[in-house]
Amino acid sequence: MSVVPDTNSNSDRSLAARFAEVNLRRPGQERLWFDPGYVFRIHSQERMFLAALRNRGFNDLHGKKILDVGCGFGYWMRRYREWGAEPEDIHGVELLDDRVAGARQQSHPRTHVTCGNAANLGFRGDRFDLVVMFLVLSMIPERAMRTRIADEAARVLKPGGVLLWYDFRYRPLGEPEMIGMPRGEIARCFPGFDLRLKSASALPPLTRRLAPYAWSLCIWLDNLKVLNTHYVGTLQKPGG
Helix, strand or coil: CCCCCCCCCHHHHHHHHHHHHHHHCCCCHHHHCCCHHHHHHHHHHHHHHHHHHHCCCCCCCCCCCEEEECCCCCHHHHHHHHCCCCHHHEEEEECCHHHHHHHHHHCCCCCEEEECCHHHCCCCCCCEEEEEEECCHHHCCCHHHHHHHHHHHHHHEEEEEEEEEEEECCCCCCCCCCCCCCHHHHHHHCCCCEEEEEEECCCHHHHHHHCCCCHHHHHHHHCCHHHCCEEEEEEECCCC
16 A cells, blocks of 8 residues: 655655755746757657667566656656556656646546655555656755665665666756766665666757757757766666
């Protein structure tokens, strides 16, 4: 049985305030879809995520139990359904109340969305075939809290299961609350996991400005490692 964490705790309120501060600087999602730079980035991410999953033998997500940690408004949970997952097999955990409400409103009625802190996931161990963490640990500057969240993600992942990863390699410009997640720190957070990561995504402010005028140039820039700001790929749990 799922247990909803105590979202009134001091740590939860502190995390929620930090996340809300970062999100206040960004336009609402409904406006972002009319920004060519945002559309370019989403299309690029989808190609990368599907390629990373194929590299681990995923040809579709049918029958896979999936947990999206920090699911936001649930956009990627809706994509998992299009990639073959059954709605009742998709779970999302999100700390911000407005995002939880948005994800529930826009998701299939049988999709599960929980409001809670990823440092205390209310699921039994070894439950999920796929855990997804997009731009999660870069939001957590405290090393102890990063470790707790990573430990929880590892705990609920089945032996041999896969964690789909996308996060900043370096501290993003203009985001003092965030940190970078270099490969060494990822490996420290997930000891014993098999890491298949590659650098990805040219400077987002640059591609956002160029995309309305030079989409092909943005694709070319994404392939220049010197401009890559993120890591994308998979981490596989030992066993299975």
